[in-house]
């Protein structure tokens with residue numbers, strides 16, 4: 500099966516398993532989505548949601564976080580990994596939003612990526628899930644699956660993003676981002692590859708005999 504056919508098969512299977520793709524990070528508005536994405540680095544979405552459900556009813560605008568200050572933000576998010584660094588980013592990002600963007604989350608990659616703590620992946624998630632712009636946010640999980648499925652052999656997420664954007668139609672990028680994450684969590688975990696039994700690999704690689712070993716992003 501060539502790359503194009505594999506991509507078609509993958510879309511078909513993912514659409515069947517995940518016909519809808521609810522956003523896993525709970526949020527109240529685009530700003531709180533941005534905060535949650537930032538908090539989710541090296542942390543599960545469930546953990547982030549468990550913490551933010553006590554924060555967002557009261558604190559859901561950049562002004563609120565500026566008023567809180569770094570120390571109080573630290574206290575609120577201390578159950579999340581690397582909370583001191585994240586509290587600093589949230590505080591500085593909120594301050595910048597108030598001072599330079601009138602308290603609004605900007606709608607371009609360029610402006611988003613200039614915010615403290617916001618990298619290309621975070622910006623991509625906000626652009627696609629917050630603003631509905633077709634973006635393909637690639638994290639280490641999507642990178643792993645793209646390699647295992649033979650869609651990219653890039654050494655890093657930058658190359659994987661380029662490869663996946665070439666293979667899949669633009670209008671599917673945002674949905675596929677979530678579908679691939681869901682599939683990775685459910686079936687194609689970092690330390691486990693069953694090699695022969697998963698729906699996607701048994702359809703795309705029917706004669707594969709051994710599990711796949713992938714390079715880290």
Ligand code: SF4
Nearest residue numbers: 647687692694697700
């Ligand atoms: S067999 Fe399953 S776990 Fe292994 S690469 Fe394929 S989808 Fe992932």
